[in-house]
Amino acid sequence: MDIVPLRSLVAVADRGGFQRAATYLHLSQAAVSQHVRRLEAATGRRLVERDGRRSRFTADGNRLLGYARQILALHDESLRGFGVEAEAAVAIGSTEHAAAQLLPPLTAALEACLPDHRVRYRLDRGTALREALSTGRLDLALLLGATDDPRATPVGELELTWYSAPTWTRPDGRVPLVAFDSPCALRTSALETLAAHNIPAEIGAEANQLAGVHAATTAGLGVAVLATFGTTPEGLIPRDDLPPLAPLPLYIWHRQGLDAEVSDHAITSMRQLLLTPTDLAKGA
Numbered sequence: 001m002d003i004v005p006l007r008s009l010v011a012v013a014d015r016g017g018f019q020r021a022a023t024y025l026h027l028s029q030a031a032v033s034q035h036v037r038r039l040e041a042a043t044g045r046r047l048v049e050r051d052g053r054r055s056r057f058t059a060d061g062n063r064l065l066g067y068a069r070q071i072l073a074l075h076d077e078s079l080r081g082f083g084v085e086a087e088a089a090v091a092i093g094s095t096e097h098a099a100a101q102l103l104p105p106l107t108a109a110l111e112a113c114l115p116d117h118r119v120r121y122r123l124d125r126g127t128a129l130r131e132a133l134s135t136g137r138l139d140l141a142l143l144l145g146a147t148d149d150p151r152a153t154p155v156g157e158l159e160l161t162w163y164s165a166p167t168w169t170r171p172d173g174r175v176p177l178v179a180f181d182s183p184c185a186l187r188t189s190a191l192e193t194l195a196a197h198n199i200p201a202e203i204g205a206e207a208n209q210l211a212g213v214h215a216a217t218t219a220g221l222g223v224a225v226l227a228t229f230g231t232t233p234e235g236l237i238p239r240d241d242l243p244p245l246a247p248l249p250l251y252i253w254h255r256q257g258l259d260a261e262v263s264d265h266a267i268t269s270m271r272q273l274l275l276t277p278t279d280l281a282k283g284a
Helices: 003-015 018-025 029-043 059-081 096-113 126-134 185-196 210-218 260-273 277-283
Strands: 048-051 054-057 088-094 117-123 140-144 152-158 161-164 175-180 201-207 224-226 248-254
Touching: 003 018, 003 029, 003 059, 018 029, 029 059, 054 059, 088 096, 088 126, 088 260, 096 117, 096 140, 096 260, 126 140, 126 248, 140 260, 152 260, 175 185, 175 210, 175 224, 185 201, 185 224, 185 248, 201 210, 210 224, 248 260
Parallel strands: 088 117, 088 140, 175 201
Antiparallel strands: 048 054, 140 248, 152 248, 161 224
């Protein structure tokens, strides 16, 4: 098996499809497809199959993917042993809540600390990001919610705020919530906070992406809990007629075997980014 097809296979897994892999590798989609077919011919197994509009790795595909990562790591290490440096990359996953505000400064911090590494991203739900860490498709992930998983390190807290459309009024009966599909830490926080204050609630609208939550809330379908870092989303207003929400802990997760230098820089950088004015005053 040649190195180039193995890189294409890994890129299909990491980038989430053939077209994105082709763009990432600066190849045509046909070339990436041909590389995968060559690997299928070499192994005599089906590695990737269509699943609707998406591609899905078979059990054999996932098995070869693990070998491919090991082969490429040893290949690149061999080159470095002879003074030939392969480009290093850090793959970071994040939920949409943290992406807009946290990823740009985190990127700048990592580029300053790790100038020889290229940073790339994946935005997805928390369950999908944890799976990607387990399979080696991600190096780091920013995830909300407390955990005792050894791969996770606490870096700070995110303040949560209730938001609604300007014209929305709180009903006398159940409070309608606009929430992300379950499981979701923000959804759980909203429901548990209202229940603790004996305020009846119901899910008025659900969405699997942040844009959908914003759209439904802007349309007046209910109130939503969001982590916005003090910036009010366009078309929404914060609510002060609902119980205050406890902040959610933010963790940086790392895959097993990740270079400690990379994870340490990410943890240190994120903790600095999340320092509050009170924290800064204490440190002064």
